[in-house]
Amino acid sequence: MNSQPAAIDLGRMIDGIRRWVETESPTRDVRAVNRMIDLVAAGLDGLPVHVDRIHGRSGYADTLRIRTGPGDDRPGILILSHVDTVHPLGTLAGALPFRRDGDRLYGPGLYDMKGGAFLAYEALRQVVAAGTARLPIVYLFTPDEEVGSPSTRELIEAEGRRARYVLVTEPARDGGKCVTSRKGVGRFAMTATGVPAHAGGSHQRGRSAIKEMARQVLAIEGMTDYARGITTTVGLISGGTAANVIPQYCEITIDLRVRDDSAGREMTKKILGLQPHDPDVRLLVTGEINRPPFEKTPAIDALFRHARAVARDIGFDLADTRMTGGGSDANFTAALGVPTLDGLGIDGDGAHTDWEHGLVSSIEPRTLLMQRLLETLA
Numbered sequence: 122m123n124s125q126p127a128a129i130d131l132g133r134m135i136d137g138i139r140r141w142v143e144t145e146s147p148t149r150d151v152r153a154v155n156r157m158i159d160l161v162a163a164g165l166d167g168l169p170v171h172v173d174r175i176h177g178r179s180g181y182a183d184t185l186r187i188r189t190g191p192g193d194d195r196p197g198i199l200i201l202s203h204v205d206t207v208h209p210l211g212t213l214a215g216a217l218p219f220r221r222d223g224d225r226l227y228g229p230g231l232y233d234m235k236g237g238a239f240l241a242y243e244a245l246r247q248v249v250a251a252g253t254a255r256l257p258i259v260y261l262f263t264p265d266e267e268v269g270s271p272s273t274r275e276l277i278e279a280e281g282r283r284a285r286y287v288l289v290t291e292p293a294r295d296g297g298k299c300v301t302s303r304k305g306v307g308r309f310a311m312t313a314t315g316v317p318a319h320a321g322g323s324h325q326r327g328r329s330a331i332k333e334m335a336r337q338v339l340a341i342e343g344m345t346d347y348a349r350g351i352t353t354t355v356g357l358i359s360g361g362t363a364a365n366v367i368p369q370y371c372e373i374t375i376d377l378r379v380r381d382d383s384a385g386r387e388m389t390k391k392i393l394g395l396q397p398h399d400p401d402v403r404l405l406v407t408g409e410i411n412r413p414p415f416e417k418t419p420a421i422d423a424l425f426r427h428a429r430a431v432a433r434d435i436g437f438d439l440a441d442t443r444m445t446g447g448g449s450d451a452n453f454t455a456a457l458g459v460p461t462l463d464g465l466g467i468d469g470d471g472a473h474t475d476w477e478h479g480l481v482s483s484i485e486p487r488t489l490l491m492q493r494l495l496e497t498l499a
């Protein structure tokens with residue numbers, strides 16, 4: 122492959138990213154996310170692609186599926202982007218307006234992941250217009266990744282099973298690295314039910330759900346084992362009804378991260394098997410591994426090496442990160458054994474914060490990387 126002069130119009134790219142970022146799309150706001158899906162669909166007019174809009178379900182917005190190569194049913198390339206963000210409506214007018222400061226472009230969801238999604242979308246448009254892809258491509262724009270993809274997991278897995286490669290446009294890490302492994306993620310809920318009583322008049326009759334839960338929280342947090350890459354976090358807690366009532370209820374949510382399936386099974390069993398200390402308090406624990414671990418298999422390593430060679434031809438070094446703690450839709454397809462490469466989005470920092478930003482200098486190389494991956498994967 123020869124290095125060619127870049128065919129990227131940076132000003133136009135920044136304008137496009139700006140339009141996407143200025144269409145705010147918090148996951149739970151179906152109308153807002155659908156406006157974002159409208160915008161993605163509108164940019165495909167006139168291109169020889171087949172577009173399906175899959176109606177949203179379970180309280181989430183629609184998914185857009187773009188297919189190239191009609192009639193070509195060879196296993197091809199699946200690209201995954203989510204258009205939802207964690208930022209509520211009004212973030213743009215408040216804490217995080219779209220703005221450029223030197224190499225940084227700020228805005229809600231700019232880094233995670235509208236910047237990266239826009240780069241891949243542009244790459245797809247270029248490749249489709251030029252007819253240079255070697256494999257058929259399916260591109261999914263999904264509405265619910267930030268809450269674990271409850272309404273799109275089945276579709277992602279169905280398209281994943283039919284794909285030869287999966288490319289995911291989550292943000293680049295630590296100075297432009299891509300992602301070849303991610304921890305698995307489990308979500309659990311625990312409810313304690315005790316016996317309510319007046320805190321003054323009949324203290325002895327009460328059985329405090331909060332007191333029981335306090336011991337459970339310490340036990341759960343104590344399961345963290347950094348050496349094995351296992352973390353447990355009680356991220357939410359609520360309980361009680363009034364200051365002078367021994368609380369009947371308390372509930373928590375538990376976040377679990379593991380490196381591999383066997384640790385996932387072991388920890389799931391431990392968490393689901395937790396027993397109350399107080400025999401008069403009932404515990405109910407539910408939950409499971411939601412995103413299976415994404416481990417770097419030889420096939421994933423081969424895909425990474427290919428991408429690295431492509432990047433070298435473009436003129437930059439592409440490294441991969443050590444296993445990251447955050448899950449993504451890449452976990453689903455990697456767990457099916459389909460070679461999956463993630464972190465192909467824009468470089469930057471501050472995902473999910475008020476200083477979230479992408480780097481202008483990463484737009485051109487990473488758009489070209491996606492474009493040439495679509496042209497070289499076979």
Ligand SMILES: [Zn+2]
Nearest residue numbers: 233234266291
């Ligand atoms: Zn993301």
